[in-house]
Amino acid sequence: MKVQPLREKWKGTMTDRERFNNQMHYRSVDRCFNMEFGYWDENFREWKMFKDNGIKSNWQADVFFNFDRIETIGGNTWLNPGFTTTVLEETETTRTVRNGDGLIAVEEKNSSSIPHYIKSSVVTPDDWKKVKEEMLNIDDPDRIIDVEYLKENHPEDRDYPLCVSCGSMIGKIRDMLTFEGLAYACYDYPDMVEDMVETCCRLVEHFLDQVLPHFDFDLASGWEDICFKNGPIVSVDFFKNVVTPRYKRIRNKLDRYGIDLWYTDCDGDVRPILPYLMEGGINCLFPFEVNGCAHPAELLNEYGKELRIMGGVDKMALGSGRGAIDAYLKTLVPLVERGGYIPFCDHRCPPNVPEEDYLYYLDLKEKMFGMK
Amino acid sequence: MGIFEEISGALQQGRAPKVKELVQQALDDANSPKAILENGLLSGMAVIGEKFKNNEVFVPEVLIAARAMKAGVEVLQPHMTDADAVNKGKVVIGTVKGDLHDIGKNLVKLMMEGRGLTVIDLGVDVSADKFVDEAIANEVDIICCSALLTTTMNEMKAVVDLAKQKGVREKIKIMVGGAPITDTFCSNIGADCYRVDAASAADAALELCAG
Numbered sequence: 001m002k003v004q005p006l007r008e009k010w011k012g013t014m015t016d017r018e019r020f021n022n023q024m025h026y027r028s029v030d031r032c033f034n035m036e037f038g039y040w041d042e043n044f045r046e047w048k049m050f051k052d053n054g055i056k057s058n059w060q061a062d063v064f065f066n067f068d069r070i071e072t073i074g075g076n077t078w079l080n081p082g083f084t085t086t087v088l089e090e091t092e093t094t095r096t097v098r099n100g101d102g103l104i105a106v107e108e109k110n111s112s113s114i115p116h117y118i119k120s121s122v123v124t125p126d127d128w129k130k131v132k133e134e135m136l137n138i139d140d141p142d143r144i145i146d147v148e149y150l151k152e153n154h155p156e157d158r159d160y161p162l163c164v165s166c167g168s169m170i171g172k173i174r175d176m177l178t179f180e181g182l183a184y185a186c187y188d189y190p191d192m193v194e195d196m197v198e199t200c201c202r203l204v205e206h207f208l209d210q211v212l213p214h215f216d217f218d219l220a221s222g223w224e225d226i227c228f229k230n231g232p233i234v235s236v237d238f239f240k241n242v243v244t245p246r247y248k249r250i251r252n253k254l255d256r257y258g259i260d261l262w263y264t265d266c267d268g269d270v271r272p273i274l275p276y277l278m279e280g281g282i283n284c285l286f287p288f289e290v291n292g293c294a295h296p297a298e299l300l301n302e303y304g305k306e307l308r309i310m311g312g313v314d315k316m317a318l319g320s321g322r323g324a325i326d327a328y329l330k331t332l333v334p335l336v337e338r339g340g341y342i343p344f345c346d347h348r349c350p351p352n353v354p355e356e357d358y359l360y361y362l363d364l365k366e367k368m369f370g371m372k
Numbered sequence: 373m374g375i376f377e378e379i380s381g382a383l384q385q386g387r388a389p390k391v392k393e394l395v396q397q398a399l400d401d402a403n404s405p406k407a408i409l410e411n412g413l414l415s416g417m418a419v420i421g422e423k424f425k426n427n428e429v430f431v432p433e434v435l436i437a438a439r440a441m442k443a444g445v446e447v448l449q450p451h452m453t454d455a456d457a458v459n460k461g462k463v464v465i466g467t468v469k470g471d472l473h474d475i476g477k478n479l480v481k482l483m484m485e486g487r488g489l490t491v492i493d494l495g496v497d498v499s500a501d502k503f504v505d506e507a508i509a510n511e512v513d514i515i516c517c518s519a520l521l522t523t524t525m526n527e528m529k530a531v532v533d534l535a536k537q538k539g540v541r542e543k544i545k546i547m548v549g550g551a552p553i554t555d556t557f558c559s560n561i562g563a564d565c566y567r568v569d570a571a572s573a574a575d576a577a578l579e580l581c582a583g
Contacts, residue, residue, distance in 0.1 A: 042523070094472075094497075106472055113521060116472035116496055179475055183432035184439070187386055228475065229551045230569045231430045238432075272427060292551055316552065319522060352522045 001054055003063040007362070010034050010370040015159035016068040021218055024261050024284070024308055026339035032369035034068045036061075036344045037287045037311065041112035042351035049355055058348075065362065072221060073150055074165035075207030076143045077200070078172050079135040083121060101176045102131070112348070117178045123185075125192045131176075136199055138206050145210040154215065161218035164211060166254075166262065167204040169197050169246050170234060171224035179233055186238050194242050201246035205253065212257045219261040220254050222282065227268030229292045240276045247280025254281070263310060267347065268292040274299070278306065287311030289346045297335055308340040315345050318353045318361055325361050329368055336369050343369065375401065379412030379444065384420055386436025388443040395447040405451045409458055410488070413444045417486030421571035424483075431479065434570070438482040458488040461581025464506050465516040466494030468527035473520035476550055476570070480516060483574035489581065500530040507535070507544050513581045516573070517563075519550040528553075529561040536562075545580045549573055 012019065013030040022029045038058035044050050055064050062069075082100030089096040095107050102121030122128055154162050173196045174182045185193050226233055234243075254262060263284035264277060269292055270285060288296055288311040296312035312335075317328035335341040343365065349358060366372045373381075375398045382390040391413075398408045420437045423429040463484055467477050474496050481491045492510055494502060498517075507515045515535065519525040528548045535541045546563045549570075558566035565580060567573040 108470075108472060111470075114473060116474060179431075180435055180478075183435040186432060187436045228431070230424070230479075231427060233431050235430060235432045272430065315522065350522050 003055065003060050004053065005066040006049065006053065006064050007066050009066040010068070010366055010372075012371060016070070017159050017161050017218060019068065020070065020161040020342075023339055023342065024219070026305060029339075031371045032336050032365075033070075033342045034366070034370065035070060035310075035342060036065070036067060036349070037346075038348045040348050040351050042110070043349060043355075045110075046351050047355040047358075049359075069160035070163065071154060071160060072163040072165055073154065073211060073215070073217075075145055075167070075204075075211070076140075077165075077167040077203040077207050079131070079176075080137075080140055080142050081135060083135075101172075103176070103178065120176060120178045120181045122176055123181065125189055128192050128196065132195075132199060136203065138202060143203070143206060145207065147211065147214050150211070151214060156216060162215060163219045163221045164208065164215070164217045164259070166208070166220050166222040166250050167200065168223050169200050169204075169243050170226055170239075171266075172200060173197065174226060174233065182234060186234060190238075193238075197242050197246055201249060204250060208250070208253050212253060212259075217257065217259050219263065219284075220250075220259050221286070222262065222264040224264050224266045225268075227266055227270050227273065227292075229268055231269045231272045236272050236276070239273045240279075244276045244280040247277070247282060251281025261308065263308070269294075271299070274303075274307075278303070284308040284310060287344065287346050290314035291316050291346075295331065296341065297331065300335060300338070300341065305340060309335075310342045311344055311346045312341070313343050313345050313361075315347060315350055315353070318345060318349065318357065322357060322360055325357065325364060329361075329364055333368065375403065376408070376411040376415065379408065380416035380419065383413060383416030383437055383440045383444065386433065386440050388436075388440040391440040391444040392447050395444040399447070399451060405448045405453075406455070406458065409445070409448060409452075413441050413448075414458070414486060414488050417441055417483075421483055421486060421574060424571045425569060431475075434479060434482065438486060441486060459490070460488040460578060461514065462490045462492070462510060462512040463514040463516050463577060463581075464492045464494055464503065464510060464512050465518070466498035466503060467496040467518045467520075468524050468531070469497055469499045470527060471519050471521050471524035472496045473550075474518070476520065477518035479570035480518065480549060480573050483570040484516075484577055487574045487578050489574070489577055500527065500534045503531045504534045504538055504540065508538065508540055512544060514545045514547055514577055516547045516549070516577070519548075519553065522552045525550065525552050525557065526561075528563060532562045547573060547577060547580070 019029050020033050023033050044056050055061050083102040085100055086098045098104050103117050104119040105115035105117045107115040262282050263286040264282050265286050267289050288309050296309045314328050317324040332343050379394045465481050467474050484491050503515050517528045517531055547565045548558050548563045555566050565576050567576050
């Protein structure tokens with residue numbers, strides 16, 4: 001179904017690509033890059049504007065709100081094939097499944113939130129050996145990228161920023177082992193966990209080697225989700241000694257192709273591991289949760305222009321009425337003026353934000369950071 | 373170094389087999405189970421809790437220390453009498469209705485047990501009825517509610533209201549916690565206590581139980 005935009009695209013005199021690159025490199029821009037991270041599944045069911053217009057996904061919502069365009073190319077850098085997803089038990093509201101990562105988890109049927117993980121299929125080095133042999137073969141033909149197809153879809157003269165995904169060095173391992181399982185494994189089987197990280201790194205390198213020579217990427221991305229409200233869920237020493245060296249290998253590849261901007265998607269309080277993320281070459285945080293970490297100004301002031309942030313609009317403020325939205329966005333003005341910062345809701349926008357207030361937020365953002 | 377310091381040190385390093393060995397050694401040397409528990413195991417967990425509050429250690433270190441404590445307690449358990457029990461207070465804990473997230477709740481539970489509190493874990497997706505009924509049935513000092521989601525945090529108010537309705541609000545303190553919770557939210561719903569991290573929550577629970 002073709003999506004009919006609800007709003008006009010923000011006026012501008014630059015292409016989305018020029019604007020994004022200028023803004024993230026502290027150069028002058030016509031206006032702020034306009035993007036959002038997305039919405040919970042509940043928003044698609046509950047917000048009238050989504051229901052009335054058949055908007056059911058985040059990519060449709062991006063078109064609906066006429067945001068600036070940004071695209072990502074990713075590879076097959078994890079389990080292939082994954083575990084067969086099986087429903088083990090079902091109630092009226094929940095479903096117990098073995099998911100593609102081999103985890104037994106209870107999911108809520110009507111929520112897109114994180115499932116309740118009960119048990120992992122990978123605990124010991126023997127379990128890992130089997131998974132590595134059967135599901136993480138680097139020579140798997142499914143890991144070959146159809147470069148020509150992607151080039152047709154993302155031509156050299158494109159007017160939007162193109163991002164290359166650098167996958168995950170530890171987040172997917174956390175997904176496979178569970179939060180507690182990873183903590184115990186780092187202590188009980190450190191060599192196994194290091195081998196897992198090395199395997200992730202090799203798979204990402206294999207993907208990057210296929211695409212980097214063929215595209216003029218504007219940025220790189222990654223995903224870890226390895227922190228929560230009280231800091232990292234792996235030990236800082238482990239992160240520094242095992243994960244950071246792999247980031248450096250990826251950073252070397254990106255450098256060879258002139259890609260200087262690299263963000264990682266990590267929720268929660270990243271501060272204890274931020275020096276090691278940056279040592280590894282990651283220089284941008286996304287979507288930067290305010291309540292779980294800090295106001296973005298705190299980190300941008302501390303790290304200066306070496307660090308960029310995408311996100312950082314407090315979802316709690318969006319759900320607290322228009323006065324709170326006004327007050328919060330005002331705190332972001334110096335950051336947008338400074339550059340290296342793009343404001344959007346600090347995770348998927350939750351359904352407790354009234355849709356009228358969300359539209360108010362988008363209008364206000366345009367008034368403050370657009371050319372309205 | 374005395375045996376209690378050795379137990380505490382091994383626990384802080386998460387060395388569960390060593391903790392078991394040292395606890396057995398301490399028993400063999402005729403130390404009382406209560407002294408081993410308080411001066412070795414709980415003392416080690418208190419150090420970990422303090423370091424956690426100060427951002428000197430993070431969740432993984434807490435988890436492996438708690439696992440080591442559990443290993444030590446298992447060795448002690450058959451030797452404990454009623455007189456050895458450390459009874460600093462009783463808590464029911466759970467994640468509120470509609471919310472399946474339990475990492476924070478489990479951490480608070482570990483920290484509270486590490487401070488000598490008895491914790492009854494009601495699990496996840498716990499209704500206000502269940503919180504209050506279990507609290508009454510088990511004669512607890514504190515109901516401790518956890519929520520991760522902005523969409524479920526208001527269930528905490530239902531727990532406070534129900535405790536009032538059932539006439540136990542004066543007797544039972546209510547603690548709230550989780551990523552979206554703040555002091556203001558805690559006051560607004562009429563709960564008694566919010567703390568920013570698991571170790572501080574355990575300290576606060578001890579104080580509340582002590583009256």
